[in-house]
Amino acid sequence: MQVNILEAKNRLSQLIKYAQAGDEVVIANRGAPVARLVAAKAFDAAGATNPNFLHWLEKNPLPLHAQRSAQEIDAGINEERAAWD
Numbered sequence: 001m002q003v004n005i006l007e008a009k010n011r012l013s014q015l016i017k018y019a020q021a022g023d024e025v026v027i028a029n030r031g032a033p034v035a036r037l038v039a040a041k042a043f044d045a046a047g048a049t050n051p052n053f054l055h056w057l058e059k060n061p062l063p064l065h066a067q068r069s070a071q072e073i074d075a076g077i078n079e080e081r082a083a084w085d
């Protein structure tokens with residue numbers, strides 16, 4: 001199921017129940033998917049904390065032009081959140 005951000009804000013409790021039941025909920029901004037709501041158990045089972053990924057990341061760092069500081073990342077997140085209102 002895909003819902004827009006406003007609908008997700010208004011129906012969050014219901015969407016969480018869908019995710020707990022195993023349904024995938026995609027949250028979109030102007031029709032473009034931006035987030036996925038899944039059950040925590042499903043996320044953990046998918047290997048979200050897979051140590052192999054960390055090893056791969058150490059061997060394949062981001063190019064310099066793609067690296068951002070924590071402050072830049074926080075600013076980007078805040079900018080996106082401000083656009084939701």
